[in-house]
Amino acid sequence: MSNAAQQFLEAAGTITRNLRHRGLIQTALRKYEVARDRKKSAFNDWSAARQSAAETKWDAINHLDTYLTEFTSKIEARGTKVHWCPTGPEARDTIRGIIKDAKAKCVVKSKAMTAEEIHLNEALEKDGFEVVESDLGEFIVQLRKEPPYHIVFPAMHLTRDEISDLFERELGSAPTREPEELTMIARRALRKKYIQADVGITGANFAIAETGMVSITENEGNARLTSALPRIMVTLLGIEKILPKLEDLALFLPLLATAGSGQTVTGYNTLYGGPRQPGESDGPIEWHVVLLDNRRTELLADPEQRDALHCIRCGACLNVCPIFRNVGGHTYGTTYSGPVGSVITPHLRGVQEWKHLSNASSLCGACTEACPVKIDLHHHLLQNRRNAVGDSPSWIERLAWRAHAFAVNTPALYQFGQEVARIVEPLRLRLQGTPLDPVKSWTRTRDLPPVAPESFKEWWRNRR
Amino acid sequence: MNAQERILARIREALKVSAPKPGSHGHGGHGRDVAPAPVFAFQGRPVQVARSWLPPGGSTPQEHLTRFAAASAELKTDFRCVESEAEAHAQLRQIADAEGWARVASHHSPLTDAATTALARPTLFTDGGYVPDDLEVCDVGITTCDVLVAQTGSLVVNSRTSGGRALSVLPPHHVVLARKDQLLGDLTDAFQRIEQLHGTHWPSMISLVTGPSRTGDIERILVLGAHGPKKLTVLMW
Numbered sequence: 001m002s003n004a005a006q007q008f009l010e011a012a013g014t015i016t017r018n019l020r021h022r023g024l025i026q027t028a029l030r031k032y033e034v035a036r037d038r039k040k041s042a043f044n045d046w047s048a049a050r051q052s053a054a055e056t057k058w059d060a061i062n063h064l065d066t067y068l069t070e071f072t073s074k075i076e077a078r079g080t081k082v083h084w085c086p087t088g089p090e091a092r093d094t095i096r097g098i099i100k101d102a103k104a105k106c107v108v109k110s111k112a113m114t115a116e117e118i119h120l121n122e123a124l125e126k127d128g129f130e131v132v133e134s135d136l137g138e139f140i141v142q143l144r145k146e147p148p149y150h151i152v153f154p155a156m157h158l159t160r161d162e163i164s165d166l167f168e169r170e171l172g173s174a175p176t177r178e179p180e181e182l183t184m185i186a187r188r189a190l191r192k193k194y195i196q197a198d199v200g201i202t203g204a205n206f207a208i209a210e211t212g213m214v215s216i217t218e219n220e221g222n223a224r225l226t227s228a229l230p231r232i233m234v235t236l237l238g239i240e241k242i243l244p245k246l247e248d249l250a251l252f253l254p255l256l257a258t259a260g261s262g263q264t265v266t267g268y269n270t271l272y273g274g275p276r277q278p279g280e281s282d283g284p285i286e287w288h289v290v291l292l293d294n295r296r297t298e299l300l301a302d303p304e305q306r307d308a309l310h311c312i313r314c315g316a317c318l319n320v321c322p323i324f325r326n327v328g329g330h331t332y333g334t335t336y337s338g339p340v341g342s343v344i345t346p347h348l349r350g351v352q353e354w355k356h357l358s359n360a361s362s363l364c365g366a367c368t369e370a371c372p373v374k375i376d377l378h379h380h381l382l383q384n385r386r387n388a389v390g391d392s393p394s395w396i397e398r399l400a401w402r403a404h405a406f407a408v409n410t411p412a413l414y415q416f417g418q419e420v421a422r423i424v425e426p427l428r429l430r431l432q433g434t435p436l437d438p439v440k441s442w443t444r445t446r447d448l449p450p451v452a453p454e455s456f457k458e459w460w461r462n463r464r
Numbered sequence: 465m466n467a468q469e470r471i472l473a474r475i476r477e478a479l480k481v482s483a484p485k486p487g488s489h490g491h492g493g494h495g496r497d498v499a500p501a502p503v504f505a506f507q508g509r510p511v512q513v514a515r516s517w518l519p520p521g522g523s524t525p526q527e528h529l530t531r532f533a534a535a536s537a538e539l540k541t542d543f544r545c546v547e548s549e550a551e552a553h554a555q556l557r558q559i560a561d562a563e564g565w566a567r568v569a570s571h572h573s574p575l576t577d578a579a580t581t582a583l584a585r586p587t588l589f590t591d592g593g594y595v596p597d598d599l600e601v602c603d604v605g606i607t608t609c610d611v612l613v614a615q616t617g618s619l620v621v622n623s624r625t626s627g628g629r630a631l632s633v634l635p636p637h638h639v640v641l642a643r644k645d646q647l648l649g650d651l652t653d654a655f656q657r658i659e660q661l662h663g664t665h666w667p668s669m670i671s672l673v674t675g676p677s678r679t680g681d682i683e684r685i686l687v688l689g690a691h692g693p694k695k696l697t698v699l700m701w
Contacts, residue, residue, distance in 0.1 A: 027684075028683065028684045031684045032684065039519075043518060044517050044518065044519070045516075045517040046517075048514070048517040049514055049517040049518060051486065052517065053514075054486035055485070055486055057486075058483070058485055058486050061483075062482070062483060063479075065472050065479065068472070068475070069472070072468075078666070083467075084471050085467060086467055086470055086471055090467070134691065135681070136679045136681040136690055136691075137679075140681070153680075153681065153684070156684075158682075159683065160682055160683055163682055179682040179683060179685040179687050180687045182682055183679055183681075183682065183687040183689070183690055184689075186690075187689065187690065187691060190691060191600065191691075194596075195597060195600065211666065213666075213670075219677070219679055219680075219690070220677055220690035220691045220692065221633045221677040221690060221691040222690070222691040224629065224630075224632075224691075224692060225630065225633055225634065225691055227629065227669070228629035228630040228634075228669075229596050239475075246655050246659065247655045249651070249655060250518070250650065250651035250652040251514045251515075253672070254518055254616070261680070263674075264519060264535070264617070264674070265618060265651075266674065267673070267675055267676075267677060267678050267692075268633075268671055268672070268673060268677075268692070269671070270669060270670070270671040271669065271670040271671070272668065272669055273667070273668055273670075274668040276623075276668055277623070277624070277667060277668045280623050280628060280629075280667065280668060281590045281591055281592060281623075281627065281631075282590065282593070282594070282596075282623075282628040282629050282630050283629045283668055283669065293474070297471065297474040297478055298478075300478040300479070301474075301477070301481075303481045303482060303484070304484075306483040307483065307486065373486075374486050
């Protein structure tokens with residue numbers, strides 16, 4: 001078993017027994033469900049809208065070279081510098097280089113899962129830069145020195161009391177139980193940073209090929225400020241973020257907000273097309289757009305699972321997943337958790353090390369049903385299981401299946417096996433669950449079905 | 465070969481094998497050898513078709529107004545539709561007195577110039593550049609907008625004609641002045657209008673603002689004024 005699998009099992013074992021955690025997650029997700037259902041019902045036809053989004057993303061991903069080229073030429077025409085980065089380390093070094101050249105000290109950052117993916121903050125802090133997360137949830141988990149719990153709700157696993165204690169310890173604020181006051185503490189702390197910072201780093205939700213723009217979705221206004229005040233702006237995004245046309249946002253913005261957080265559209269949806277243009281009063285004088293591959297092209301090369309690149313990172317599949325709801329976000333040990341994380345992580349970080357995630361699923365299909373761009377998530381988990389076994393078959397399993405095939409194809413042997421099983425049955429029942437039980441790891445949480453007293457063939461013969 | 469060429473080459477190599485179209489799930493999805501059959505056909509631009517499936521925005525100006533008002537109420541946007549510009553200025557003075565605005569921030573345009581003159585308070589104009597600390601201490605940012613969207617209760621500001629990037633997010637109160645004919649039905653209409661307005665010469669930022677700044681990051685409890693304005697007022701005549 002891989003290290004990652006071992007850690008997953010241990011963490012899952014601990015957290016599923018934690019009733020406090022369970023209560024928190026269920027309360028948060030219940031609120032999400034109510035809001036999402038209300039907004040879904042405002043659509044004239046939710047399922048047709050999803051189909052349309054899936055088709056649009058299909059078009060984008062299956063003509064990715066054309067659209068990326070169009071995006072780049074349009075956005076460069078307005079003075080933006082585009083950097084193409086095949087790997088995480090290359091993207092990290094590119095951004096470190098930009099910040100060093102700018103002789104910057106303080107960096108303010110708005111939420112970007114791609115930055116988590118390439119461990120940007122650690123690299124920048126090691127270089128001696130101060131990096132401040134500005135999204136409230138990200139700010140909280142950064143103070144706790146832990147990764148985000150959820151791709152949309154990073155601090156979902158914390159109570160207001162824990163956050164109050166954290167702020168008291170790290171920021172010296174007075175304890176409070178009011179979410180509003182806690183938010184204002186963070187607001188005051190971060191306001192200074194926006195003004196001090198030399199560089200603002202953002203992620204992106206969509207890249208519009210037609211007009212050469214990046215679209216950023218948020219609620220707090222932190223991305224707006226991050227891209228308004230610092231003199232240099234850096235935007236890091238995966239190459240799969242592309243959408244063909246500006247008007248496509250008329251579909252994708254409501255879809256993302258409804259599925260992601262139960263809103264019609266989020267508070268701020270902002271298009272950036274360049275650095276400060278002549279005649280404008282503010283904005284960065286330099287803008288760097290960093291396009292990240294980091295093995296996305298390997299996922300692209302698998303036509304069966306290519307649609308996993310349609311993902312708009314709304315988090316809907318996490319929210320409905322019975323596994324995520326029990327084991328929580330940190331147990332996965334991955335940047336992207338939940339069903340979509342389990343599908344793409346083996347592609348991005350290695351099949352054998354991460355194949356256990358495909359088994360962290362009940363295959364109920366709730367994720368596929370929830371996905372606003374109709375990614376066939378639960379079938380992809382099955383395909384990953386198949387691929388993992390195909391790549392590195394276990395000899396014991398192969399032997400067992402071959403023996404099974406031989407037995408069921410040989411009636412005499414099969415009948416003999418049935419007789420033996422019937423004789424052994426009382427002994428097996430006695431041993432079940434004890435250390436002597438040969439299939440203990442199975443029977444610890446499940447019952448083995450009893451062996452029938454007579455086979456169907458015998459039953460039929462006796463009744464004729 | 466540089467990085468761009470390398471990535472593009474990898475993409476082209478990957479795309480040599482085509483992927484099943486969406487909607488063909490479960491039709492041969494299990495075996496690698498079985499070619500999945502596409503079961504849908506593109507019907508022109510999907511988004512043009514999709515429009516009728518999205519939340520409706522209304523079809524008459526009166527419906528647009530009703531919807532925008534309803535969306536504003538839900539978003540906690542203070543939406544005031546008044547009879548005339550003079551009445552809008554009167555309302556503005558009322559809010560200014562109630563909140564005790566000491567410093568106002570705005571930008572030059574016919575609508576905002578008239579309003580700031582009517583307010584007659586110390587005003588920072590962002591046109592041509594400003595010091596961020598000066599803007600940060602202003603009590604309100606007063607701007608125009610490109611369009612308003614009935615479907616979502618949103619409005620659109622941009623970095624060229626709405627006073628820059630920060631004016632609408634840095635002060636604690638954002639006031640938007642708008643004319644009734646700027647209110648459109650849905651996002652598709654809005655993006656079309658934006659393209660008409662700016663398509664030949666894009667500003668560096670265009671922002672769809674929907675309600676005051678908000679967060680639910682602490683126990684999913686709604687708090688207004690996370691980083692941007694705590695209040696959003698739309699004055700329309």
